[in-house]
Amino acid sequence: MSLLRSVRFNVYLFCALAAAAALGTFLPQRGLAPQQVERFIAAHPLWGPALDFFGFFHLYSTGWFMGLLGLMAFDIVLCKLKNAPPDPGLAPLPPGEGPDSAADAGPEALLERRLRAGFSLPMSQASALAHARAVLEKKRYHIRASTSGAGAALTASKHGLQRWGSYVAHVSLVVILLGALCRGVFGFEEILPIAEGESVSLRRRPWEVMVDKFDMGYYPGTLTPRFFASNVRVFERGRSFATGGPSAASSVRGRKIAESRILVNAPLSLGPLGLVRLYQASWGATGMFRSVTVETAAGELALSPKQTLRLAQGGVSAELFYPDFAVAEGNRAANRSVELLNPAVRFSWLRADGAVSRFWLFDHWPRICFFEDEGGSLHEAEPPFRLKAVDPVLFSGLQAAYDPGYYVVVAGCLGLLAGLSALFYLHRRKLWILMRPDPGGGGAVSVVVGGWSSRATDFRREFDDLVAAVRAGG
Amino acid sequence: MALILTGLSHQCAELELLELLAAAQAASVLGKLKSAGWERVTVLSTCNRFEIYAEVEPEAAARRLDELEAFAGKLAGVDLKGKLYRKRDAQAVEHLFAVASGLDSMVIGEGEILGQVKQAYEAALGMRLTGKVMNVLWQRALYVGKLVRSQTAIASGHTSAAGVAVELAEKIFGDLSQCRVLVIGAGAMAETAAKYFLSEKVAQLYVANRTFDKAELLAARFKGQAVRWESLTETVAHVDVVLSSTGADKAVLKREQVEIAMSGRQGRSLFIIDIAMPRDVEESVHELEHVYLYTLKDLKEIVDGHIQQRRREQRRAEALVKARAQEFFKWLDASRDGVRADLKHGLDGAGRRAAE
Amino acid sequence: MEVLLIKIGFALLSASVVLSFAYLFSRNENFSLWMWYVLGVGIAAHAAAFAVRVEAFWAIAENRYYFPINSFFGALCYLGWAMMVIFWLVEGKHRLHVLGAFVLPLAWISIGAGLRYADPAVSGLVPALQSYWINIHPIILMTSYAAFANAFGVGLALLIQERQIKSRRPSALCYRLPAIEELDNLNYRIISFAFPVLTVGIFMGGVWAYNAWGRFWGWDAKETWALVTWLIYVVYLHMRLFAGWRGRKTVYVSMAGFAAVVFTFYGVNFLSELHGYLSGGGGIR
Structure with missing residues (x-):
């Protein structure tokens, strides 16, 4: 038990956590890039599967990583349980050097401190006490004074709250981890790619999300997205619904729960406490299109997917749309992603003699055209006409997330910040003043002052100034 | 107007003589000199040095030096003939500046000598044993002493x-x-x-x-x-x-x-x-x-390292002292010829020190 | 115009670095004074450059009214500027101008790298960044990074000074540098100031992520490495406060912490797709 409480062990624990977390950033993780993981394992047949077995590809949710976090929480509880609050837990100072009440120990002990002064004031004990009190109160010290037969004792302290900093910070850390646990156990995340005009049911909640409209825009002349947003309506799921997963639309809808426009930094809150939130996470092209616009000798013409355009050379129809066209291995056409980075449309051309040829035209590259033969190989040729624009069907990448522990974590973070601020930004200091009537008599009082500060070197000047101020009363 | 100087320092072989001379307090030595008829004289007496500076007529310089030697001999109670060093005019000025800069001290660049030079000057001033030239000379010596210490590393690094x-x-x-x-x-x-x-x-x-x-x-x-x-x-x-x-x-x-x-x-x-x-x-x-x-x-x-460092600075310091001594002597020459000239302070001549 | 102002500021910073080294190796107080004033003017020049950049940034409607910190250039310039300001305040208060030679080169590297390798063009914010959080989270974090950079410089000076005195043959440099206990104390003070700021920054990042991406903490590379940095400084603080260690070992830990800071700021951009400066707007030339 004492091993778990020792600073050394906990330091090693922090290092282990840090190392494990760092390792997770170098190995591909399933949660973020599942294809990369598979590629990695394929590329390293020797230790790829072994790493997988020990969970290195979903490191942050493996048992042993959570175990480390749990152990840290357990250690914190152990350390703080042993000592009563406000226990700062700091390394013990040599005897006589700490902030424990030195006034009780007497003037000799005070004179042993690094910050100390001894002098005599030509006033009575009562007035000296009052004067010292006034000086310290002006500097906003919190004062406790007492008079006994032996003399007068005065303890002045400031920023005492600093004692609590460490305790509060550590307890808050446990709270944060508890909040994270809540999310791990009760929370969920669902990815909902919904094409415009379609709707999708949530699995973990009896709701159906419909995207009425999705718009997005780029910054002019660039491929940097400027905004993307969805107009959404959420319904309670109706009695009968088609099985078949999230993409199946239900036939009967319940009442409408919410309607809103969702943007990237503006999610929609649903459910009690607004803890289930619908986010605009991403977007993409479904691969379907509503129409393409071509520019021929006859002028601009729009084509819908099933439509055939009669031209002099024959009949042309648009049959396939790739939002992010690339030439893959083997000189074949491939689609890299769902983003509209290189929109390309494949046309099918039925010639007068009955032959069918296929060719690709590109939205961003009007001068390029690839003809695709039976085997799928591409060869470049002159574009028969120009592809002016494509109107793709986009899907809105929504995400539903439920994090019941969020407010717990936030509370923990605020507590952590309060604790850390108290611990590091406050400057706890103490002054003890002991007075006795001068043995030599004559109405003078001998004064011994001792000081302690959590920031020893910074307190020197203030201590000297305070002593001088008290001394000047004479 | 000639400046003469005679004395003994720790650099001489016979340290017992130095002890005998140093035993005498500067104030009493000055008193004795005054009653012996000297009008422009200063005494610098430390445990490592005993020197008498005087302003005399150029023709009588040699004779006066002998007188001082005899005087010192009486003080010490031994015959000091030929044992003291003598300097005059430009050399005397340079010597004083070097002493004030600590270049002639046992620990080169030490700071105590500057205070001792100041004391010697003030003692003579108090007894009205200085004149216009002596005043400027000694004030200048103090200035040069400070200058050398700040502009070179002659006084850097503790030597104890x-x-x-x-x-x-x-x-x-x-x-x-x-x-x-x-x-x-x-x-x-x-x-x-x-x-x-x-x-x-x-x-x-x-x-x-x-x-x-x-x-x-x-x-x-x-x-x-x-x-x-x-x-x-x-x-x-x-x-x-x-x-x-x-x-x-x-x-x-x-x-x-x-x-x-x-x-x-x-x-x-x-x-x-x-x-x-x-x-x-x-x-x-x-x-x-x-x-x-x-x-x-x-x-x-x-400590040795520091002393080495000071020694390395010695050349620069000596050059500085020489330059200032020449500067002073030019002024002295000019004033001797009755031309009113002003000694300049500082490298850019900012701040002039009017004579008297 | 803005780049011109930054170049002027950079030239002034370079002059301060040279002066700080001159001050370190000579004893002429004038060098220290000049370094101080030149640095002050450099800070002002950078602040002016920032104002110009803000004006250009807000010309794009989506960028109002956010800080132009979405690109490497903006971030590096802010980082260097913050390092200079923190140096000016902290070492000024403690009268430790001699530490300029240890801290200012880091600021120089930061802004120099920005001028040399980063694209100064002002770009539009991607939707994820269009939030008032961009005025809070990156600034707070980078301020803590700048403070940690200061601490790194102080730690370096401490290692050198400690080696000097332990060798029993201290060179002239030993007498120029501040005392061992002073440096150790300053190192601790800077880190203890910066640590809560780092914590706030990470916390703000989590809240922003909750509002933008649906989760407070997702273990992506940047978040994770910020936590790694936090943990290393936690180790430092535990060693110093709870185990009462001082000196070399704690300095090594604090330097490891700074290495983590550098990796968090720069290295993770090669790892993370979601979070990095290399993805989506604002890149490297």
């Missing part, structure tokens, strides 16, 4: 082991006023060492000695606290600087003791100065973390 030790302590702890010092041993060396550290106003001084009474005696002298020999290790844990100079044959502070002491110190540094011969502290103590053990040999090496 104790000074070096205090400086090192400052480089470890920063503010010595919160440090506690322990002196181990109660002999003469311990006392000298204690004096140095106490002059820096440390937080507390402790004295430990095998014989408790001796420790108490020394502690009482410096308002410190005597500690019992048995609690040596505890005290080492409690203090920041340890000065050890017992006469013991074997080590007084062993590695295990220091290890025990360090374990309770929260990583605070410990500076141990071992000036005892043979060594009081085991050498292996230096290997401990946060412990800095310096022996007398180390301190002396540092």
Whole structure:
């Protein structure tokens, strides 16, 4: 038990956590890039599967990583349980050097401190006490004074709250981890790619999300997205619904729960406490299109997917749309992603003699055209006409997330910040003043002052100034 | 108007003569000179030097120098014929400037001589034994002394082991006023060492000695606290600087003791100065973390290094002195010819010093 | 115009670096004074450059009214500027101008790298960044990074000074540098100031992520490495406060912490797709 409480062990624990977390950033993780993981394992047949077995590809949710976090929480509880609050837990100072009440120990002990002064004031004990009190109160010290037969004792302290900093910070850390646990156990995340005009049911909640409209825009002349947003309506799921997963639309809808426009930094809150939130996470092209616009000798013409355009050379129809066209291995056409980075449309051309040829035209590259033969190989040729624009069907990448522990974590973070601020930004200091009537008599009082500060070197000047101020009363 | 100078310094072979001369107080020497009829004269008398500067008529210079030599002989009670060095005019000026700059001192660049030069001048001034030329000369000497020290490194780096030790302590702890010092041993060396550290106003001084009474005696002298020999290790844990100079044959502070002491110190540094011969502290103590053990040999090496550095600066300082001396002498020449000229101060001539 | 002002500021900073080294190796107080004033003017020049950049940034409607910190250039310039300001305040208060030679080169590297390798063009914010959080989270974090950079410089000086005195043959440099305890204390003070700021920054990042991406903490590379940095400084603080260690070992840990800071700021951009400066707007030339 004492091993778990020792600073050394906990330091090693922090290092282990840090190392494990760092390792997770170098190995591909399933949660973020599942294809990369598979590629990695394929590329390293020797230790790829072994790493997988020990969970290195979903490191942050493996048992042993959570175990480390749990152990840290357990250690914190152990350390703080042993000592009563406000226990700062700091390394013990040599005897006589700490902030424990030195006034009780007497003037000799005070004179042993690094910050100390001894002098005599030509006033009575009562007035000296009052004067010292006034000086310290002006500097906003919190004062406790007492008079006994032996003399007068005065303890002045400031920023005492600093004692609590460490305790509060550590307890808050446990709270944060508890909040994270809540999310791990009760929370969920669902990815909902919904094409415009379609709707999708949530699995973990009896709701159906419909995207009425999705718009997005780029910054002019660039491929940097400027905004993307969805107009959404959420319904309670109706009695009968088609099985078949999230993409199946239900036939009967319940009442409408919410309607809103969702943007990237503006999610929609649903459910009690607004803890289930619908986010605009991403977007993409479904691969379907509503129409393409071509520019021929006859002028601009729009084509819908099933439509055939009669031209002099024959009949042309648009049959396939790739939002992010690339030439893959083997000189074949491939689609890299769902983003509209290189929109390309494949046309099918039925010639007068009955032959069918296929060719690709590109939205961003009007001068390029690839003809695709039976085997799928591409060869470049002159574009028969120009592809002016494509109107793709986009899907809105929504995400539903439920994090019941969020407010717990936030509370923990605020507590952590309060604790850390108290611990590091406050400057706890103490002054003890002991007075006795001068043995030599004559109405003078001998004064011994001792000081302690959590920031020893910074307190020197203030201590000297305070002593001088008290001394000047004479 | 001629300037003459005669005297004896530590650089001469016969130091007993210097002792005899130095025994005389400058004020009484001046008094004697005044009653002997001298009108423009100054005496510079320190434990390492005895010199008389005078302003005389150029034709009588040689004769006056002989008179001064005889006078000095009477003071010392021995015949000093031929034993004193003599300089005049430009050489005398250069010599005085060099002396004020510390270039002629035992420890080159030392600062005490500047104060002594000032005292000598003020004593003569007080007895109205200076004239216009002497005033300017001596004030100028003080100025050149300060200039050389600030513009060259002639005065940089402590040249005493104790000074070096205090400086090192400052480089470890920063503010010595919160440090506690322990002196181990109660002999003469311990006392000298204690004096140095106490002059820096440390937080507390402790004295430990095998014989408790001796420790108490020394502690009482410096308002410190005597500690019992048995609690040596505890005290080492409690203090920041340890000065050890017992006469013991074997080590007084062993590695295990220091290890025990360090374990309770929260990583605070410990500076141990071992000036005892043979060594009081085991050498292996230096290997401990946060412990800095310096022996007398180390301190002396540092002092030697500083002196070497000062020697390297000597050339520059001498050049500076020569230049200023020439500057002064040109002024002297000009004023002798009755031309009103002003001595310039500073490199850019800013700030002029009117004669008188 | 803005780049011109930054170049002027950079030239002034370079002059301060040279002056700080001159001050370190000579004893002429004038060097220290000049370094101080030149640095002050450099800070002002950078602040002016920032104002110009803000004006250009807000010309794009989506960028109102956010800080132009979405690109490497903006971030590096702010980082260097913050390092200079913190140095000016902290070492000024403690009268430790001699540490300029240890801290200012880091600021120089930061802004120099920005001028040399980063694209100064002002770009539009991607939707994820269009939030008032961009005025809070990156600034707070980078301020803590700048403070940690200061601490790194102080730690370096401490290592050198400690080696000097331990060698028993201290060179002239030893007498120029501040005392060991002073440096150790300053190192601790800077880190203890910066640590809560780092914590706030990470916390703000989590809240922003909750509002933008649906989760407070997702273990992506940047978040994770910020936590790694936090943990290393936690180790430092535990060693110093709870175990009472001082000196070399704690300095090594604090330097490891700074290495983590550098990796968090720069290295993770090669790892993370979601979080990095290399993804989506504001890149490297």
